Amino acid sequence: MYQLMRRLLTVLFGNRNGEWTIENINLGTDVLRWPVNGWKPTVRNVKIYEYSQVKLNAVHSIIGVSVSLTSLKMSFLILDPKITYHPLFKTSQHLIVSSIPWRYLSNLFSIQTHKVSLTIRSPYFVVENLIDTWIEKRRPIGVCFSLPTNSKEDLARISHPEVLQRSTDCIKLKMGDEAVIVFRYTEANRKTYLTIETIPKTK
Incomplete structure (x- = not known):
């Protein structure tokens, strides 16, 4: 099954030799598989749900960084100051935070994104x-x-x-x-x- 999925993804997304755009990517808790070869897509909006370093690294590795993300949406159970300098935050125009413990709000102020919005009161x-x-x-x-x-x-x-x-x-x-x-x-x-x-x- 793994080899079949790998071949299917390669057929659909791999070895592309032109520019292509994905409007929305939603990442839940499932495994993200992506072809290594081929042009990286330009992605507009990414929803990660609950933050993890693995998800940030995965998204950063598969998208083209020549065009910044329009929006990046996620929630935090914890916000380590070290991750606020992740390259994905720097290349995102708008970070939307759907949940964060209030004790980490000061850490959020270190995020390297120019526009940050919280959706929880x-x-x-x-x-x-x-x-x-x-x-x-x-x-x-x-x-x-x-x-x-x-x-x-x-x-x-x-x-x-x-x-x-x-x-x-x-x-x-x-x-x-x-x-x-x-x-x-x-x-x-x-x-x-x-x-x-x-x-x-x-x-």
């Missing part, structure tokens, strides 16, 4: 702690996180030495000489989000 974020973590991680200009939440904190009451501007739903803070961090509550589809973004400092 937190009952409450301590924004001052998030500010300190974001500044500590030195997230570069263009990085944006979206965190759904069940409640809102009055951002106008936050006292921080780097504050530039603040209101009830938005606070801007200086980060170095070139960047500004923006924490803002937004509404979309009847849900409340805390968005965090690093933007260029205006001259």
Whole structure:
């Protein structure tokens, strides 16, 4: 059976000599078999379900990296800071996290993806702690996180030495000489989000 599957996959996907695109790949707990030879496909969207190093390595080995992933979706039971530098995160435009223990949220801030969205709500974020973590991680200009939440904190009451501007739903803070961090509550589809973004400092 293994040899039959191997031959079938080689016929379908192996030894291709032209460019080809896969819109979606969903990886559950099944074994992923892929031909070694042939052109690597350009993949748009990958859903890994529960994170594992093996899955990340497997996806990275079979896809073409000349075009970045449009989205990478997964859940985490644990988030080791070491894996946040995996090449697949760097080549993904948008990381969608469907589940993560909240104690690992600060580790998520080290992920090398410019746009990160969580789909699970937190009952409450301590924004001052998030500010300190974001500044500590030195997230570069263009990085944006979206965190759904069940409640809102009055951002106008936050006292921080780097504050530039603040209101009830938005606070801007200086980060170095070139960047500004923006924490803002937004509404979309009847849900409340805390968005965090690093933007260029205006001259």
